[in-house]
Amino acid sequence: MNNYILSKKLFRNELSTFYSFLIGFIVALFVGSLILLIQDKNPIDVFSLMLKLSVGSINSLSNSLNKAIPLILAGLGISIINSVRLWNIGAEGQIFMGALALNFFYINSSIQNSTLYIFLLLTASFIGGSICILIPALTKVLFGVNEIITTLLTNYIVFGLTIYLINGVWKDPASLNFPAAAYVNESVYLPIIVGKLSSGFLICIIFTLLAFYIKDKSVFGYEMRIAGGSELTAIYAGISAKQKAFLAMLIGGGFAGLAGGIELLSQTHRVSTGISQGFGYTAIIVAAITGMRPLGIFLVGCLFGALTIGGSVIQTIGVSSYIAEIIQATTLFGALVAQFFFSYEIKKKVENG
Amino acid sequence: MTVPILEVKGISKTFGKVKALDSVDFYLQKGVVHGLLGENGAGKSSLMNVLSGIYIPEQGTIKIQNKKIERLNPELASSLGIGMVHQEFRLIENFTIKDNLTLSKANIFLENFKEAYLKYSEIFSLNSSYNTLVKDLSVGEKQKVEIMKLIFKNSAIMLLDEPTAVLTPQETSQLKISLETLSKEDEKTIVLITHKLKEIKDFTETIFVMKNGKMVAENLQTDKVSDKHLIELMMGEIKTMSFKKDNLKGETKLEVQNISLINNDEVNVLKDISFNIKSGEILGVAGVSGNGQVELSNVICGIQQEFNGKVLINSNDVSGKGVKSRKKLNLSYIPENRLGVGLAPGVSVLDNSAIREYFKASYGPHLSKGKMLNYLNDLIKQFSIKAPDVKAEISTLSGGNMQKLLMGRELISNPEVIVAAQPTRGLDVSAVESIHKLIINQRDEGSAVLLISEDLDELFKLSDRIIVLYEGRIIKEVDIESANIESLGLAMAGINE
Numbered sequence: 023m024n025n026y027i028l029s030k031k032l033f034r035n036e037l038s039t040f041y042s043f044l045i046g047f048i049v050a051l052f053v054g055s056l057i058l059l060i061q062d063k064n065p066i067d068v069f070s071l072m073l074k075l076s077v078g079s080i081n082s083l084s085n086s087l088n089k090a091i092p093l094i095l096a097g098l099g100i101s102i103i104n105s106v107r108l109w110n111i112g113a114e115g116q117i118f119m120g121a122l123a124l125n126f127f128y129i130n131s132s133i134q135n136s137t138l139y140i141f142l143l144l145t146a147s148f149i150g151g152s153i154c155i156l157i158p159a160l161t162k163v164l165f166g167v168n169e170i171i172t173t174l175l176t177n178y179i180v181f182g183l184t185i186y187l188i189n190g191v192w193k194d195p196a197s198l199n200f201p202a203a204a205y206v207n208e209s210v211y212l213p214i215i216v217g218k219l220s221s222g223f224l225i226c227i228i229f230t231l232l233a234f235y236i237k238d239k240s241v242f243g244y245e246m247r248i249a250g251g252s253e254l255t256a257i258y259a260g261i262s263a264k265q266k267a268f269l270a271m272l273i274g275g276g277f278a279g280l281a282g283g284i285e286l287l288s289q290t291h292r293v294s295t296g297i298s299q300g301f302g303y304t305a306i307i308v309a310a311i312t313g314m315r316p317l318g319i320f321l322v323g324c325l326f327g328a329l330t331i332g333g334s335v336i337q338t339i340g341v342s343s344y345i346a347e348i349i350q351a352t353t354l355f356g357a358l359v360a361q362f363f364f365s366y367e368i369k370k371k372v373e374n375g
Numbered sequence: 376m377t378v379p380i381l382e383v384k385g386i387s388k389t390f391g392k393v394k395a396l397d398s399v400d401f402y403l404q405k406g407v408v409h410g411l412l413g414e415n416g417a418g419k420s421s422l423m424n425v426l427s428g429i430y431i432p433e434q435g436t437i438k439i440q441n442k443k444i445e446r447l448n449p450e451l452a453s454s455l456g457i458g459m460v461h462q463e464f465r466l467i468e469n470f471t472i473k474d475n476l477t478l479s480k481a482n483i484f485l486e487n488f489k490e491a492y493l494k495y496s497e498i499f500s501l502n503s504s505y506n507t508l509v510k511d512l513s514v515g516e517k518q519k520v521e522i523m524k525l526i527f528k529n530s531a532i533m534l535l536d537e538p539t540a541v542l543t544p545q546e547t548s549q550l551k552i553s554l555e556t557l558s559k560e561d562e563k564t565i566v567l568i569t570h571k572l573k574e575i576k577d578f579t580e581t582i583f584v585m586k587n588g589k590m591v592a593e594n595l596q597t598d599k600v601s602d603k604h605l606i607e608l609m610m611g612e613i614k615t616m617s618f619k620k621d622n623l624k625g626e627t628k629l630e631v632q633n634i635s636l637i638n639n640d641e642v643n644v645l646k647d648i649s650f651n652i653k654s655g656e657i658l659g660v661a662g663v664s665g666n667g668q669v670e671l672s673n674v675i676c677g678i679q680q681e682f683n684g685k686v687l688i689n690s691n692d693v694s695g696k697g698v699k700s701r702k703k704l705n706l707s708y709i710p711e712n713r714l715g716v717g718l719a720p721g722v723s724v725l726d727n728s729a730i731r732e733y734f735k736a737s738y739g740p741h742l743s744k745g746k747m748l749n750y751l752n753d754l755i756k757q758f759s760i761k762a763p764d765v766k767a768e769i770s771t772l773s774g775g776n777m778q779k780l781l782m783g784r785e786l787i788s789n790p791e792v793i794v795a796a797q798p799t800r801g802l803d804v805s806a807v808e809s810i811h812k813l814i815i816n817q818r819d820e821g822s823a824v825l826l827i828s829e830d831l832d833e834l835f836k837l838s839d840r841i842i843v844l845y846e847g848r849i850i851k852e853v854d855i856e857s858a859n860i861e862s863l864g865l866a867m868a869g870i871n872e
Contacts, residue, residue: 033767239744241737247726251719257678258708258716259730260698 029369038364039313043322046311046357050349057348058341068341072332082331084219088289090327091226092117092281092298094320096305098233099151099277101314105237106267107250112158112173113278114302115180116151120279121286121297122184123150125192128206136209143210144225144283151279152272154180159271163264169271177302181295188293202294212288220288227320229277234316236273246270278302304330307354313361326350378441380405380564381457381532386425386435395421396432397588403532406562408554410579410597412569412609415664415829418588419568423534427459428452453481458530460521462537468510472520475509479528495523499553514640515546519553526557532564533557539574540665543642551578570663572605572868584608606864610831618815620839620855625654627690628823629675629706629792634684636670636847644670645682646848652792652823657814659838660827663867664797667847668827669711672794675825676708677701688792702731704792707785711796711827717781718769724780725751725765731784758783758813775806782813789820796827811837831860845869 035041055065076086096113103110110116127146133139158172185201192203213221237243249256249263256263282297290296308326312318333346379402388396396418403409413419424430426437428447437444439455466475473492477485484491492505499519509517518538525533539547557563567578575582576597584592584605592608629652636645645667652658662668673679675686677698685694688704701708710716718727725744728751729736736746751765760779762772772780782798795814799807814837818824828834834841841858843851843866851866865871 033764033771036766239742240740241733241742242740244726244729244733244742247722248719248730251722251726252715254712254716255719255730258676258698258710259733260677260702 026368028366031365031367035364039315039318039361042357042360042364043311043318043353045360046353046355049356050352053352054345054349057345061341063339063341068336068339068345071339072329072336072346075335076328076332080217083328084217086328086331087223087324088218088220088327089330090324091220091222091288092285092301093305093308093326094226094323095229095281095284096278096302097308097312097319097323098229098316099274099281100305100309101274101312101316101319102233102236102246102277103270103274104309104314105243105246105250106263106270108162108267108271109170110155110173110271110274110278111170111306112155112176112275112302113281113305114298114300115173115177116154116275116278117282117285117298117302118180118184119154120147120150120282121293122180122187122282123147123153123279124283124286125203125206125293126150128210129192140210140212140287143287144280147283147286148276148280151275151277151282153275154279155271155275159268159275162271163268184293184295184297188295192293194292200294203292205292206287210287211291212284220284222284222288225280225284229280230316230320233277233319237316242266242269278305304350307350311354311357377404379403379438380440381426382438382441383426384436384438386422386432386437388421388425388430388432394588396425398434399585399588399590400593401426401583401590402594403564403566404581405531405564406558407581408558408565408567408579410567410569410575410582411585412572412575412582412605413585414570414609417585417609419585420536421588422585423459423536423566423568426452426532426534427457453479453528453530456529456531457534458525458528458532459534460518460525460536460538462540464517464521466509466517466520466524469508471506471508472503472512473505475520476505476524476527479524481528483529484527491527495526498556499523500549514541515543518542518546518550522553526561526563530563532566534566534568536568537570538567539569539571547574554578570609570868572602572609572865572870575605576602586611602865602868602870603861606861606868610860610864618811618836622655622818622839624656624839625821627651628654628688629825630685630687630690631675632685632687634671634674634682634686636674636679636682638670644847645674646846648684648847648849650842650849650852652825654791654821654823655818656840657818657824657826657838659834659841660825660844661831661834661841661863661867662829662844664711664829666844668796668844670847671844672708672710672796672825672827675794676706705788705790706792706794707731707788707790709782709785709793709795709798711800713774713777713781714769718777720770721768723766724762724769724772727769728754728765728780728784732788754780754783754787757787759809775802778802778806778810782810786813786817790817790822793817793822793824794827795824797829798826799828799830799833807833831863835860843867 058065058068075082077083096117100110100113124143124147128143154176155173158169158176161167161172162169188201188203194202194204215221245261246266248259248261249266253263285297286293304326308319308322312322329346329349333343337343382402384400386396386399399422401422411419421430425432428449428451437447477488501516501519503512503516509520518541538550542550554565558565569575579597582595582597582600583590586609632649634645634648638644648671650658660668670679674682677696677700680695680697685692688706691704693700714720725747729747736743754760755762758779760783761776764771799810814824826837838855840854841863842849843863845866850871
């Protein structure tokens with residue numbers, strides 16, 4: 023007979039998410055080391071090189087933080103949507119859609135004041151992200167279609183749309199055979215703050231605080247929590263659970279769209295398939311590790327940005343850049359297992375009717 | 376008398392401190408339709424779970440066909456011919472009728488399935504091909520398939536738990552004929568478990584009655600026993616302990632006029648309901664649950680906005696308006712389903728405490744945590760709630776404290792109208808007492824209270840007037856001075872003298 027059951031712990035340590043992350047990260051470094059040892063590389067050498075080349079100088083640090091911007095913004099979007107206990111797997115598509123919307127607005131407009139223009143372009147990218155999640159949001163609230171599936175599927179649609187545009191109507195003749203849209207004018211590039219750090223990072227800080235405020239301090243955040251807890255309670259309280267879910271999805275999608283806009287104006291400067299390198303998927307890991315906390319997403323996003331940069335530079339000594347992705351994924355895995363043990367305990371079974 | 380096909384003696388089963396079965400005797404005769412009557416929680420389902428091998432009793436013996444069974448388990452019970460239809464169907468929705476019927480390895484009609492299906496679908500007047508998917512059947516048809524499943528796996532003893540709860544009156548009388556045929560032609564032994572007096576009289580030949588885990592009457596001949604006697608057995612003695620009823624009544628606060636409601640399954644769940652409640656008055660709503668109580672409170676509280684009739688609070692017509700219109704007129708609703716409707720599971724104690732008045736802690740879009748905390752601390756003090764950590768999930772509170780938080784949240788603003796549904800269900804004695812005091816205090820403050828309860832003790836103790844709901848209709852209305860338990864009990868069972 024099975025006399026033991028798992029039961030949810032009633033009280034959790036407030037820092038348990040942070041401890042879980044630390045445990046996950048240590049496990050991930052250990053696993054990464056093992057893989058390096060198999061390849062006859064000294065893990066300490068590799069890791070110290072990664073550290074040096076990702077945060078060792080102003081330039082490398084700013085590269086890392088630039089990489090963190092899309093992870094953080096998309097992660098924040100995912101966390102806002104998770105307030106109503108829905109999952110957004112479509113951040114990758116929303117990032118692309120943000121860039122497409124920005125480019126569409128750019129092609130069809132001309133504004134002299136570049137500050138205003140940048141502001142409007144980024145607004146367009148935010149709206150683009152919202153449009154991208156519009157169909158999953160509508161099908162969710164109208165027909166109850168599982169949002170995990172629909173947001174995932176929109177990724178493929180938007181990626182296909184991007185390929186179509188950059189090989190077709192938007193294709194830049196000057197790019198020869200490389201499929202990409204024309205570069206935007208230098209006047210709308212996001213200015214650099216210091217080193218190579220894009221001012222997109224400031225936007226990122228502002229939006230982190232905004233997401234924190236929405237989730238923790240606003241009436242809307244409260245209503246999302248109640249709606250996420252129980253739709254029946256929300257109806258009982260006079261809160262429209264469907265409306266909150268719909269708005270949360272549009273806002274969350276907008277955050278990811280903005281990430282695509284910033285990426286275009288600060289890194290690629292044109293629409294190409296390089297707008298995102300899986301940022302929307304990594305953002306899910308970032309958001310999940312932090313238990314959907316905006317400030318945590320900011321910090322872990324910065325760390326993962328540094329890991330990505332570190333991973334790309336160690337290729338020069340013959341180590342695959344995938345080591346960074348292995349560390350990221352194993353961190354999530356370790357953290358989730360640790361969170362499980364922080365949240366549940368094994369108890370002796372009590373029979374009841 | 377012949378030897379019973381099944382006989383249990385002295386069965387006891389306890390859960391924690393609760394004695395669910397207290398040395399129960401029960402026996403069944405072959406080919407007879409038996410009735411097992413009792414209120415909710417009397418122990419009927421526990422007994423059936425013992426017979427089908429799901430619960431292992433601490434004491435007692437089980438004999439099947441005069442053979443003593445040492446340790447019954449579900450598989451053994453099934454092979455000995457005991458089959459049960461649970462209240463929740465156990466059918467595979469995406470399978471056809473045939474697949475569901477032949478799923479059991481004990482199935483006896485594999486070879487000649489077609490003839491058997493023809494025979495029994497006629498007995499049950501089930502007009503569907505056996506290739507129909509179960510999910511395409513109506514609730515009544517699913518019920519038929521569920522019972523046929525027992526026949527197909529050769530169950531000689533068929534235990535039916537509240538089989539009529541989901542049926543229309545026509546389907547119920549059809550079921551009666553089918554069961555009679557089965558007991559006469561196939562010599563099936565049938566047990567009908569119910570709290571509906573009328574059906575037990577209609578369906579059965581012999582009746583057993585349970586009360587508080589004990590068997591209080593055995594083998595009563597159905598045609599010789601009176602309704603009144605059965606009600607007395609089922610309800611037991613009622614302590615007519617009561618709060619003082621010298622409360623002053625004021626002007627009418629809640630008025631309900633000719634409410635009718637047809638639900639999504641096109642069942643007429645509320646039929647022409649009218650009443651009013653004055654300030655300082657408690658109107659009790661008696662009735663077995665599922666007779667329209669939840670729908671009635673949803674209509675009054677604005678959750679169900681489409682219905683026929685009118686709801687007036689302080690003479691303001693709020694029909695067709697939502698929850699917020701009621702909040703403005705200071706109506707409070709304590710729903711039957713505490714965790715899931717009244718409180719949001721997985722959300723903190725603090726967040727849950729503010730559900731009624733969170734907009735009062737807001738400045739525009741900003742929500743003040745400080746104000747919410749002050750409000751919660753007031754609740755905790757005033758209603759002596761034990762909450763170890765207000766930021767922890769609501770499920771960290773005990774049932775009694777959850778209910779106190781919910782009551783406190785709904786009562787602290789001194790509401791004009793209170794709708795309280797089953798406010799003490801599942802609580803221990805001391806919690807029940809404090810909840811009762813809260814309701815009486817609120818009455819004395821001048822609230823109009825609609826108290827929905829299955830517990831007649833509670834209704835007698837608190838109410839000034841009582842109405843009885845049966846199948847969505849007010850079947851009886853009495854002042855507390857002229858009310859008597861028996862006639863209320865009969866009305867709850869659908870019989871109005």
